[in-house]
Amino acid sequence: MTDPQIHKGLAGVLVDTTRISKVNPETNSLLYRGYPVQELAARCSFEEVAYLLWNGELPTEAELAEFTDGERAQRALTPELKAVIDALPVACHPMDVCRTAASVLGASHELAEDSSVQANMDKAVGLFAAMPAVVAYDQRRRRGQDVVEPRDDLGYSANFLWMTFGEEAAPEVVEAFNVSMILYAEHSFNASTFTGRVITSTLSDLHSAVTGAIGALKGPLHGGANEAVMHTFEEIAQSAGDGDVAAHAAAWLDEALEQKKKIMGFGHRVYKNGDSRVPTMKASLDNMVKHYDRPDLGDLYTALESAMGERKNILPNLDYPAGPAYHLMGFDTPTFTPLFVAARITGWTAHIMEQLEANSLIRPLSEYNGAEERHLP
Ligand SMILES: CC(=O)SCCNC(=O)CCNC(=O)[C@H](O)C(C)(C)COP(=O)(O)OP(=O)(O)OC[C@H]1O[C@@H](n2cnc3c(N)ncnc32)[C@H](O)[C@@H]1OP(=O)(O)O
Numbered sequence: 001m002t003d004p005q006i007h008k009g010l011a012g013v014l015v016d017t018t019r020i021s022k023v024n025p026e027t028n029s030l031l032y033r034g035y036p037v038q039e040l041a042a043r044c045s046f047e048e049v050a051y052l053l054w055n056g057e058l059p060t061e062a063e064l065a066e067f068t069d070g071e072r073a074q075r076a077l078t079p080e081l082k083a084v085i086d087a088l089p090v091a092c093h094p095m096d097v098c099r100t101a102a103s104v105l106g107a108s109h110e111l112a113e114d115s116s117v118q119a120n121m122d123k124a125v126g127l128f129a130a131m132p133a134v135v136a137y138d139q140r141r142r143r144g145q146d147v148v149e150p151r152d153d154l155g156y157s158a159n160f161l162w163m164t165f166g167e168e169a170a171p172e173v174v175e176a177f178n179v180s181m182i183l184y185a186e187h188s189f190n191a192s193t194f195t196g197r198v199i200t201s202t203l204s205d206l207h208s209a210v211t212g213a214i215g216a217l218k219g220p221l222h223g224g225a226n227e228a229v230m231h232t233f234e235e236i237a238q239s240a241g242d243g244d245v246a247a248h249a250a251a252w253l254d255e256a257l258e259q260k261k262k263i264m265g266f267g268h269r270v271y272k273n274g275d276s277r278v279p280t281m282k283a284s285l286d287n288m289v290k291h292y293d294r295p296d297l298g299d300l301y302t303a304l305e306s307a308m309g310e311r312k313n314i315l316p317n318l319d320y321p322a323g324p325a326y327h328l329m330g331f332d333t334p335t336f337t338p339l340f341v342a343a344r345i346t347g348w349t350a351h352i353m354e355q356l357e358a359n360s361l362i363r364p365l366s367e368y369n370g371a372e373e374r375h376l377p
């Protein structure tokens with residue numbers, strides 16, 4: 001008898017088709033609905049990219065105006081949602097707040113049990129509009145600051161920064177943030193998107209699928225890595241003591257690798273020759289390093305990247321430049337993965353709707369290797 005073929009981690013397994021994005025490790029490229037992500041990041045607002053992911057085409061001027069009006073009208077948190085967030089301990093992880101908020105938004109949606117295309121599009125835009133306020137509200141409550149209400153005269157990224165920090169961000173910062181949202185928006189069948197598709201395949205509702213996807217994103221092998229990158233930088237700084245931090249990166253790495261630690265922000269299941277999004281995000285990080293005059297952070301970034309390249313030949317993924325960029329913008333480290341949630345809501349919900357178009361219950365097989373059949377005495 002031949003051994004059954006086990007596809008541990010589903011590595012290399014094609015499970016379905018998708019029209020939403022194409023991740024190509026051979027050409028190191030990423031297309032959203034056919035457009036290179038770098039072009040979208042250079043030329044589009046995040047609102048335009050969200051519209052593209054959901055509708056398959058970029059919006060006309062009139063379509064964009066209608067879409068942004070709808071989004072801006074749904075930005076504010078209801079008193080009920082604020083009360084639920086306030087009931088959560090400030091010591092809990094901000095990802096738990098996002099997960100709870102997605103669930104509450106589902107339970108209170110007037111079309112909660114309606115999974116028609118129109119209802120799902122409405123729910124997707126509602127989550128897209130409200131998640132920035134959830135993230136901003138939560139960071140402020142942890143800092144003991146009052147809520148800053150959304151402004152409908154600002155675009156998505158400028159308003160996100162406004163609600164978080166209570167002041168208008170410089171154009172360079174808004175630009176870097178917008179780029180990060182676009183790069184984080186979508187990435188085919190990654191673990192959180194696949195989770196969302198599995199939940200959808202049972203004909204559960206959109207908010208349940210997004211809530212599950214948030215849980216999958218939280219882990220450090222996936223979205224949680226952007227937060228973990230900052231912890232790595234802090235650890236290197238601490239162990240450098242009074243010495244030069246960047247110069248200490250290689251020694252820190254040798255010790256970490258000796259202890260068989262995974263270095264967060266490096267490596268990828270699909271890209272083995274570098275993540276297509278890193279050069280664009282690194283350029284935004286460079287702008288932030290210049291804007292905030294923090295060459296030390298740029299030096300540490302480069303030192304760890306080179307040491308990892310020399311020792312393991314493993315390259316950074318998107319979380320590596322995104323983490324320090326968010327740090328420089330002023331976000332608290334545990335808020336980084338919620339920023340990924342805010343961006344990925346677009347990709348998740350596009351996949352949920354695509355799954356429903358041609359649904360088949362996702363239910364793989366397993367090979368049993370437990371105890372032989374036995375019987376009670
Ligand atoms: C936006 C995103 O979600 S991108 C991913 C973010 N996640 C991270 O940054 C976490 C750190 N990275 C990792 O853990 C991995 O690279 C993953 C989980 C992303 C991909 O993992 P896989 O495709 O399963 O690769 P796998 O774990 O098999 O690694 C292959 C080899 O490279 C090593 N390796 C891969 N990534 C790393 C890393 N970051 N640090 C140290 N070693 C690594 C593995 O230990 C393994 O070595 P071995 O063959 O000697 O056992």
Ligand SMILES: O=C([O-])CC(=O)C(=O)O
Pocket residue numbers: 184186187189190191222269270317318
């Ligand atoms: O594709 C993956 O496995 C992880 C990733 O980079 C993402 O979700 O953006």
